[in-house]
Amino acid sequence: MHVQAIKYEPTLFSDELYQRALLLLDPESSARIKRFYRREDACRTLIGRFLPRMLLHARGVALLDMKFGATEAGKPFITTSGVDPSIAYNVSHDNGLIAIVSSANTHNPPAFTIGVDVMKVRIPGRESFASFVETVGDQLTVHEHRLISSAANQQEGLERFFWMWTAKEAYTKALGLGLGFDFRRVEFDPALDVLRVDGIAPSGWQFNKFRVIQGADNYQGVVAEFVGGNAASIVISESSPQEWLSVLDATSFIENAIQELKS
Ligand SMILES: CC(C)(COP(=O)(O)OP(=O)(O)OC[C@H]1O[C@@H](n2cnc3c(N)ncnc32)[C@H](O)[C@@H]1OP(=O)(O)O)[C@@H](O)C(=O)NCCC(=O)NCCS
Secondary structure, three states, X not given: OEEEEEEOOHHHXXXXXXXXXXXXXXXXXXXXXXXXXXXXXXHHHHHHHHHHHHHHHHOOOOHHHOOEEEOOOOOEEEOOOOOOOOOEEEEEEEOOEEEEEEXXXXXXXXOOOEEEEEEEOOOOOOOOHHHHXXXXXXHOOHHHHHHHHOOOOHHHHHHHHHHHHHHHHHHHHHHOOHXXXXXXXXXXXXXXXXXXXXXXXXXXXXXXXXEEEEOOEEEEEEEEEEOOOOOOOEEEOOOOOOOOEEEEEHHHHHHHHHHHHHO
């Protein structure tokens, strides 16, 4: 399993680079990107489209041969023929971070049972922490509410909330279900690193927590992957060594990708 995270700082990502990158994408991706009203949203999706293309490039696939499909709920997957072993992947983006997880997962092709979610740790808008938690409160279990309210301080409460949220998202994205899944069915205790679905630790799952610091911003992410077997799920803490995580800045990533994909 590998996670590549791209740090995106809008003021450093030029319009000229955006236009040049857009020209390399397929018509569907390019149309979706151009539909965004805000350039930042467009750029995040643009970078997210280059990430799986670079995985295919590393396997020797030419840009014109790269083909993608999506499930009914919209989970993208690779349909390029001859990619062996297959590449399981999932993308997530929030504010200044875009991340892709990839692995040799073989469960549930073609979209595979793998998902990632990243989020910036912050209270959106001008809300107070209490009103923010109340807004999303019906997506949390009683135990999760208790863990947030018993945190030592607001920062710890906020971090606990975002571990819960990214774990729920990553799990449902791994299943490919997205918003169609009741988030209260997934309960994550980030203090003990225990995840339960419908009250039981699901067998054969692995969850990896990670953190990316970008200047003053703190991002938290979770990878959820069904690895098989009957063992109870395991949660790998963000404090474990993360040799599977690499971080690059968006401008160098896209400059390099354009050069590589054109060659
Ligand atoms: C997909 C979804 C979970 C994204 O959640 P999010 O936390 O807001 O966004 P993230 O940045 O983590 O992930 C977005 C990426 O996940 C991937 N993705 C899209 N749908 C997905 C799905 N069902 N499962 C897993 N991954 C999905 C895409 O790569 C997407 O990137 P893009 O929008 O730039 O193409 C959410 O939008 C959703 O639930 N969509 C489902 C839509 C749905 O239920 N449709 C019903 C069928 S018509």
